[in-house]
Amino acid sequence: MQENKKIPLSEPYFFGEEKKTLTDCxxxxxxxxxxxxxxxxxxxxxxxxxxxYVSLLxxxxxxxxxxxxxxxxxxxxxxxxxxxxxxxxxNAIFYNNCKPIFLDCDEDxxxxxxxxxxxxxxxxxxxxxxxxxxxxKKRIIALIIVHAFGNCVKMDNKLINFFRKNKIKIIEDAxxxxxxxxxxxxxxxxxxxxxxxxxxxxxxxxxxTSGGGGAVITNNKEIYNKINYLSNQAKDDILNYKHDExxxxxxMSNLNAAVGYSQLNxxxxxxxxxxxxxxxxxxxxxxxxxxxxLRENENSYSNYWINIxxxxxxxxxxxxxxxIKFLSSKGVEVRSIWYPNxxxxxxxxxxxxxxxxxxxxxxxxxxxxxxxSLTKKEILYISKLITSYAKKN
Amino acid sequence: MQENKKIPLSEPYFFGEEKKTLTDCxxxxxxxxxxxxxxxxxxxxxxxxxxxYVSLLxxxxxxxxxxxxxxxxxxxxxxxxxxxxxxxxxNAIFYNNCKPIFLDCDEDxxxxxxxxxxxxxxxxxxxxxxxxxxxxKKRIIALIIVHAFGNCVKMDNKLINFFRKNKIKIIEDAxxxxxxxxxxxxxxxxxxxxxxxxxxxxxxxxxxTSGGGGAVITNNKEIYNKINYLSNQAKDDILNYKHDExxxxxxMSNLNAAVGYSQLNxxxxxxxxxxxxxxxxxxxxxxxxxxxxLRENENSYSNYWINIxxxxxxxxxxxxxxxIKFLSSKGVEVRSIWYPNxxxxxxxxxxxxxxxxxxxxxxxxxxxxxxxSLTKKEILYISKLITSYAKKN
Numbered sequence: 001m002q003e004n005k006k007i008p009l010s011e012p013y014f015f016g017e018e019k020k021t022l023t024d025c026x027x028x029x030x031x032x033x034x035x036x037x038x039x040x041x042x043x044x045x046x047x048x049x050x051x052x053y054v055s056l057l058x059x060x061x062x063x064x065x066x067x068x069x070x071x072x073x074x075x076x077x078x079x080x081x082x083x084x085x086x087x088x089x090x091n092a093i094f095y096n097n098c099k100p101i102f103l104d105c106d107e108d109x110x111x112x113x114x115x116x117x118x119x120x121x122x123x124x125x126x127x128x129x130x131x132x133x134x135x136x137k138k139r140i141i142a143l144i145i146v147h148a149f150g151n152c153v154k155m156d157n158k159l160i161n162f163f164r165k166n167k168i169k170i171i172e173d174a175x176x177x178x179x180x181x182x183x184x185x186x187x188x189x190x191x192x193x194x195x196x197x198x199x200x201x202x203x204x205x206x207x208x209t210s211g212g213g214g215a216v217i218t219n220n221k222e223i224y225n226k227i228n229y230l231s232n233q234a235k236d237d238i239l240n241y242k243h244d245e246x247x248x249x250x251x252m253s254n255l256n257a258a259v260g261y262s263q264l265n266x267x268x269x270x271x272x273x274x275x276x277x278x279x280x281x282x283x284x285x286x287x288x289x290x291x292x293x294l295r296e297n298e299n300s301y302s303n304y305w306i307n308i309x310x311x312x313x314x315x316x317x318x319x320x321x322x323x324i325k326f327l328s329s330k331g332v333e334v335r336s337i338w339y340p341n342x343x344x345x346x347x348x349x350x351x352x353x354x355x356x357x358x359x360x361x362x363x364x365x366x367x368x369x370x371x372x373s374l375t376k377k378e379i380l381y382i383s384k385l386i387t388s389y390a391k392k393n
Numbered sequence: 394m395q396e397n398k399k400i401p402l403s404e405p406y407f408f409g410e411e412k413k414t415l416t417d418c419x420x421x422x423x424x425x426x427x428x429x430x431x432x433x434x435x436x437x438x439x440x441x442x443x444x445x446y447v448s449l450l451x452x453x454x455x456x457x458x459x460x461x462x463x464x465x466x467x468x469x470x471x472x473x474x475x476x477x478x479x480x481x482x483x484n485a486i487f488y489n490n491c492k493p494i495f496l497d498c499d500e501d502x503x504x505x506x507x508x509x510x511x512x513x514x515x516x517x518x519x520x521x522x523x524x525x526x527x528x529x530k531k532r533i534i535a536l537i538i539v540h541a542f543g544n545c546v547k548m549d550n551k552l553i554n555f556f557r558k559n560k561i562k563i564i565e566d567a568x569x570x571x572x573x574x575x576x577x578x579x580x581x582x583x584x585x586x587x588x589x590x591x592x593x594x595x596x597x598x599x600x601x602t603s604g605g606g607g608a609v610i611t612n613n614k615e616i617y618n619k620i621n622y623l624s625n626q627a628k629d630d631i632l633n634y635k636h637d638e639x640x641x642x643x644x645m646s647n648l649n650a651a652v653g654y655s656q657l658n659x660x661x662x663x664x665x666x667x668x669x670x671x672x673x674x675x676x677x678x679x680x681x682x683x684x685x686x687l688r689e690n691e692n693s694y695s696n697y698w699i700n701i702x703x704x705x706x707x708x709x710x711x712x713x714x715x716x717i718k719f720l721s722s723k724g725v726e727v728r729s730i731w732y733p734n735x736x737x738x739x740x741x742x743x744x745x746x747x748x749x750x751x752x753x754x755x756x757x758x759x760x761x762x763x764x765x766s767l768t769k770k771e772i773l774y775i776s777k778l779i780t781s782y783a784k785k786n
Contacts, residue, residue: 014419022415022648026407031604031652032597058451058605061626061642087626087636094639097490204425211424211646212451233454233480236738239717240729243480244738246487249454255415255604255648259424324632336633345637 007382009333010205010306013372015266021258033232035254041210041261048179048264049190049198051217053224056252056260057231060175060201060214064092064144066250067171067197067216070226073098073141078133078351080119080168081144082111083340083358089144089173090341101133101140102342102352108297109148109308109337109361113156116143119353120162131166135351146173147191149308149337149367150207150274152182152300155194160184170195175214178207179271179303188301192217202260207274207305208267210260213252270372271303277374278304284383288390290315307368308337309386310361317391320364326389332382337365400775402726403598403699406765408659414651426625428647434603434654441572441657442583442591444610446617449645449653450624453568453594453607457485459643460564460590460609461535463619466491470534471526471744473512473561475504476733476751478539482566483734486537494526494533495735495745501690502541502701502730502754506549509536512746513555524559528744539566540584542701542730542760543600543667545575545693548587563588568607571600572664574694581694585610595653600667600698601660603653606645663765664696670767671697677776681783683708700761701730702779703754710784713757719782725775730758 025031042054057063068079075097081089083102093100103119106112124131124140131140143163145153163170174180174192178200181188192198198217202210218224229235234247252260263270282293290312296302313319318326320336327334340362342352369382418424435447450456461472468490474482476495486493496512499505517524517533524533536556538546556563567573567585571593574581585591591610595603611617622628627640645653656663675686683705689695706712711719713729720727733755735745762775 011422012424014422014424018419019416022419023412026411026415026652029404029407031405031407031602033605059642087634087640088642091626091639091641095488209424211648212426212644233484237732238728241480241732242737243732246484246739247480248484249452249481251605253604253649255652256646259419259648335631339630339634339636344635346639 006331007333007369007378008371009335009367009369011371012204012209017262017265018259021262025255025258030254032253033251037254037257037261041257044261044264045215049193049217051193052219055216055224055227055231056257057214057250058252059212060199061088061092062250063199063214063216064089064173065095066227066230067199068092068096069230070223071141071169076138077141078138079142079144080140082146083342083355084109084148084338084361085146085173085341086338087341089146090347100350102355104355104357108151110151110153111145113159115354117159129167131168140168142169142171144171144173145195147177147180149294150176150180150303150305151296152180152191154297154299155182155184157185172198174198175201176206176305177303179267181301183299196220197223207270207303208263210256213256213260273372274304277370277379278307280376280379281307281368281383284380285386288387306370308365309368310365318389320366323389324366327385330385333369335367337362337367399724400726400762400771401764402728402760402762404764405597405602410655411652414655418648418651423647425646426644430647430650430654434650437654437657438608442586442610444586445612448609448617448620448624449650450607450643451645452605453592454481454485455643456592456607456609457482457566458488459620459623460592461485461489462623463616464534464562466534469531471531473533473536475539476735476745476748477502477541477731477754478566478734479731480734482537482539483740493743495748497748497750501544503544503546504538506552508747510552522560524561533561535562535564537564537566538588540570540573542687543569543573543696543698544689545570545573545584547690547692548575548577550578565591567591568594569599569698570696572660572696576692589613590616600663600696601656603649606649606653666765667697670763670772671700673769673772674700674761674776677773678779681780699763701758702761703758711782713759716782717759720778723778726762728760730755730760
């Protein structure tokens with residue numbers, strides 16, 4: 001039965017309310033960048049993330065771009081970023097004519113704060129209240145923290161305070177982490193709400209979708225105002241079309257907000273199911289030698305929007321690529337995790353620091369089907385395919 | 394009666410089909426960057442514009458950005474652009490780290506080809522098959538032609554051929570000109586289909602809307618492929634997340650395409666009404682000394698998405714700003730036309746060439762309410778307000 005049906009990697013699920021809110025949009029005549037659902041979605045995100053300000057944008061790439069732009073970077077300023085992230089986090093740096101410094105992650109695919117601390121102490125110096133890179137003599141203006149695959153980074157409060165004191169802003173790429181939480185000094189914080197700016201995605205493959213969309217969350221009014229201004233073509237005098245800065249056309253439409261709002265109403269339900277899916281994969285796969293399903297770390301409450309399987313090819317007897325080919329041939333849509341960005345053709349000449357774990361993880365990890373609609377039976381089917389494919393020595 | 398009701402500048406109109414196509418999207422599960430309506434809208438635009446390739450994007454700003462990016466510009470390459478345009482045309486140049494050279498427009502708010510020809514012959518030189526700017530010694534790689542306010546530029550075929558031979562690509566900003574046509578050597582061509590790349594907007598204030606959205610039209614397969622590749626994060630190996638270039642997240646969602654498709658089905662009807670609105674303004678206002686409603690030129694079939702009133706303040710006895718204030722106070726939403734871009738704070742240090750008409754037009758022109766829903770009675774009401782406000786000497 002299952003073999004004729006393709007099991008998708010991560011598809012959205014609609015509960016029905018979306019049709020009502022969309023119809024309401026059309027009836028109201030408000031479909032573009034103003035309207036009821038823009039405000040409803042904003043407020044709901046504010047309440048969920050416990051942040052003061054939310055800006056809704058066309059996607060999370062734009063959120064990351066404007067997050068950096070709101071810091072008023074100079075050309076060739078540098079930004080610390082984990083190599084293990086979707087390319088949008090790095091592209092956003094280049095859109096702003098800044099340069100990345102690639103950092104490594106830990107075994108949880110998350111920024112390694114101890115390596116970051118070491119990089120800062122060995123490779124930078126202070127001058128005029130800023131931190132500079134010894135190698136390039138360029139200023140470091142931000143750190144991007146990526147809460148990868150729904151899991152939250154274990155925050156290093158001391159290092160965060162050091163960054164705060166030294167004008168290194170913290171941007172959290174929480175693209176896939178809506179509904180995920182982290183601990184900071186025993187306080188439970190929503191992903192993206194710890195640093196200066198958080199960026200969230202509502203792309204179709206994420207925990208909830210708005211068709212296309214993203215959000216910036218922040219407690220900093222100045223940053224919020226700047227992002228609003230920039231996302232709306234930097235209008236200084238609307239009646240006369242005067243714009244004092246180079247702005248962008250990046251606001252979310254009310255249509256997309258309507259879908260996002262309806263979906264957000266179901267977030268608890270979705271996360272409950274996603275956590276069950278993760279547990280079932282874990283239960284089915286963890287006894288097979290060489291297989292490891294990513295679980296939340298002790299500091300993280302994960303939304304588990306996507307499941308990551310790590311393959312130790314010596315123990316499992318098959319490589320990651322073997323397994324991808326095998327599962328694909330069986331109609332199970334799987335993918336590699338992100339290619340380390342320090343190896344991407346466009347970024348290869350940029351500075352990197354001990355990015356060995358990122359490379360190891362890439363060689364061994366794949367994304368498994370994780371849609372809300374995935375049944376226990378399908379998880380069992382996929383799990384059996386994987387365990388039976390192990391090559392006994 | 395009318396005085397209590399605000400008459401909007403340009404609001405979208407929905408016919409009902411939008412609700413059906415949106416519901417269909419949700420039922421199908423396809424809401425992001427794939428789906429039936431993406432293809433339906435693409436095909437419909439291809440047929441309408443008689444172009445080979447259509448790429449659907451999040452908005453027209455993105456269309457302009459990728460149009461330039463698809464030419465593989467070098468840093469500081471220069472692009473000719475009329476000063477009289479919405480700021481997005483110029484921002485798109487800066488997003489690509491290129492520089493604008495501002496040109497003037499004619500009395501129809503459209504690029505003045507004779508001044509452009511003069512600029513080329515006096516201020517540029519040829520080298521290695523390219524045209525260079527004498528003043529800056531930088532290469533000129535493109536000309537942006539703006540079909541402003543639905544009206545089409547009178548194309549200068551000779552100059553276009555000269556540009557073609559000298560590797561200056563022609564990008565048409567047809568943001569507001571869906572359904573507008575121009576003549577080229579006695580052939581009727583849709584706005585945006587004459588040059589190498591045309592850019593169309595489906596913003597809420599345009600002739601039709603998709604909530605938010607834009608399109609690139611072209612007959613050049615290489616440009617089309619490049620824009621598709623770049624708009625989808627430059628994916629070279631999807632399974633392994635390898636990206637060889639810095640890409641962008643700019644594709645239109647199926648949701649937005651569904652609305653755009655429904656609206657495009659009504660384009661003929663909308664344009665018929667828009668042309669009536671223009672004629673009624675013309676009829677009501679043209680007898681008053683000092684007032685002139687913009688009409689299509691002999692080479693243009695205009696969609697009249699928005700109406701432009703030019704005020705000769707000596708003859709009319711009131712300035713443009715007086716009239717804007719007066720109409721606003723009466724609940725009639727009006728705006729200035731675009732501020733000339735060579736005067737914008739962010740662009741003031743860039744090169745300009747004889748941009749006097751652009752400045753004159755800005756000082757004297759306003760946009761009048763032009764929505765599809767505007768009634769004859771409302772047009773009469775607005776017209777009477779305007780004519781009665783004339784100050785007799």
